Amino acid sequence: MFKVKISGIGKTVGSRVVASTELEKVMDVKPGWIEKATGIKSRNYVDFENGETALTLGVSAAKKAVEDAGITLDKIDCIIGANGSPLQAIPCAAALYQQELGLGDSGVPSFDIDTTCYSFGVALFLASGLVDSGLYKNILIISADAPSPTLDITDNEVRALFGDGAGAVVLTKTSEDEPSRVHHFKMNTYGSGASFTEVRGGGTLKHPNHPETTPLDNVFHMEGKKIFKYAVRYLPSYFESFFVDSGINQKELKFILPHQTSKHGIDIFRKFGFASEQIASHLSIHGNCIAASIPMLLHDYIKNGEIKRGDQILLFGTSAGLSLGGLALTY
Incomplete structure (x- = not known):
């Protein structure tokens, strides 16, 4: 058991709302097929042509999480990238997040944990041990994925399922009077x-x-x-x-x-x-x-x-x- 809590949380999604009815026309499939097969009525896509990416979504969610935690970015002492898909092969996403958050010269340790779709769960568990031990006080975990720009050449099963979004949390130690x-x-x-x-x-x-x-x-x-x-x-x-x-x-x-x-x-x-x-x-x-x-x-x-x-x-x-x-x- 680790005495830690999620003290702040943030979320950002792609700015384009794409209804399943709209996507069915592009995919040339029977009306109603997507919702019946997947349960999805709509999803959000990034506006890639105007610079919106998984990186921008992740940074936005991270800023919201830090604000929600009631702290400032300079209080973050570790950043963990927990994407399901890499931003690029090298370096890790966390280094790119650090730079875009204005912490590029901070020296704050930044690394990725990648187990694809369950990266956030693994990152949260491992970060809990680091906070509970006292090594770090405020760990920022960022998960962001924006597969939409690649979906036009995938099969219909894949294309119907995915959307673009990001979630981030700040993990801190639990005080004695808190149940977390x-x-x-x-x-x-x-x-x-x-x-x-x-x-x-x-x-x-x-x-x-x-x-x-x-x-x-x-x-x-x-x-x-x-x-x-x-x-x-x-x-x-x-x-x-x-x-x-x-x-x-x-x-x-x-x-x-x-x-x-x-x-x-x-x-x-x-x-x-x-x-x-x-x-x-x-x-x-x-x-x-x-x-x-x-x-x-x-x-x-x-x-x-x-x-x-x-x-x-x-x-x-x-x-x-x-x-x-x-x-x-x-x-």
Whole structure:
């Protein structure tokens, strides 16, 4: 258990609202297909031509989180980038965030944690240990993803799902009279499913000078049905061990905040003992924003008053690898 709290949270989305009805015309698919298949009515896209990117979204969300925490940027003593997709191959996103936040000469340690869609959950857990130990006082975690500029050459399944957004939090130590805690973390990875979610290019395996590297190697590839079947296979034993090891009563959780994969990917939690009212979602208006999904969802539920101080919640996600991750905390 770590005695830490989320003291500030921020969210920013792409400035373009794209309805599923609009996207269906571009994709030349049957009207109503996207919402029926995914549960998504609309999503936000960045205005890439006017300079809006995952970097600008992340910086904006970070500034909001710092303001929400009641501190100034000079009080941040560590920055963690927790994107689901890299801003560029090198350097890490956190260094770019640091520069854009006006801290480029500060020396504040900045690094990334990358487990694709569950990067935020892992970053929050590891940052909790760093704050609890006293090494850092105010850690800024930023998750931002903006896949929309690449989606026009992906298949319809992928194109229908994704949106652009960012979420950020400031993590600080909990005072003695506050209930906030990070309780339990569990992550399982099944590498036999690694090929189900890939961007093959951008590294040394499919490097630019390799004669077999093609433009498609730099495009997101996903086999959604295989991922779903894999997750369903492992989820029962995952949740059983999570709640046994943590001692947490599943029914006493206020919410499970799952990565916003798709309608089917969210509804499945009812089969694993979660009541409908425990399952948080804003999928219909944001789609799947990759690693930013969970902090964006957390932001909305905190700001609309559905999550209050003292509420026990579970941040859960699946990610490329294939991985399952869960972090239980008292907000």
